[in-house]
Amino acid sequence: MTKARILVVEDEPDLREVLKYNLTREGYRVLTAADGATGLRLAREEKPDLILLDLMLPDLDGLEVCRRLRGDQSIGGTPIIMVTAKDEEADVVLGLGLGADDYIPKPYRMKEVVARVGAVLRRGSHDADDDPRQPLRRGPVRIDPARHDVEIDGVSVAFTATEFRLLHFLASRPGRVYERDTLLRRVLGDDAIRVDRNIDVHVRSIRKKLGPHRDIIETIRGVGYRFSDRA
Ligand code: CA
Secondary structure, three states, rough: OOOOEEEEEEEHHHHHHHHHHHHHHOOOEEEEEEHHHHHHHHHHHHOEEEEEEEEEOOOHHHHHHHHHOOOOOOOOOEEEEEEEEHHHHHHHHHHHHHHOEEEEOOOOOOHHHHHHHHHHHHHOOOOOOOOOOEEEOOOOOOEOOOOOOOOOEEEEEEOHHHHHHHHHHHHHHOOOOHHHHHHHHHOOOOHHHHHHOOOOHHHHHHHHHHHHHHHHHEOOOEEEEOOOOOO
């Protein structure tokens, strides 16, 4: 089995080395860049399978690198995980808006980085919408779009149309973080933004119905929500 190639763009030498060491130990082939321009060049030349992109970089910052990558036809679909310090959450929202696939806040545990890299690689470079009409099973939750039916632990539970769409959208893309505005736009449509700003209310209601499995929808503080990829 050919192991994926990961490009690590990180300006702190210690972190770069630790990431390289740990990802290599997991069997990945690791390329490194210490600044955004080098990262971009390597991404274009080497076409890695995934890019682990630090947000704060000395020259081009991570957001700009992300924007340019997404604008580049030849590598625009490469999964990107942003790595950010805690006080950069506003930038995370921007990054996800620019098409980053996930983000990892600093300080991180290496185990978490390895897990997220694995999860994003499994998802592939595009949204894994197989057949959106097919029933979906995620752990204790089964969603049947054709029958508009949700079963939790084998028991049918009534969901409103909005809750259903929101749950189905998130569950179709486990592990992927969505900011609130994106969820509103993608799930409720453009009109919804004017009448219904508050995605949190819907999430709260869904969680109530999920009962003991409520944590399957994770809150990403300062950003939005994701459906757990451990379900
Ligand atoms: Ca940095």
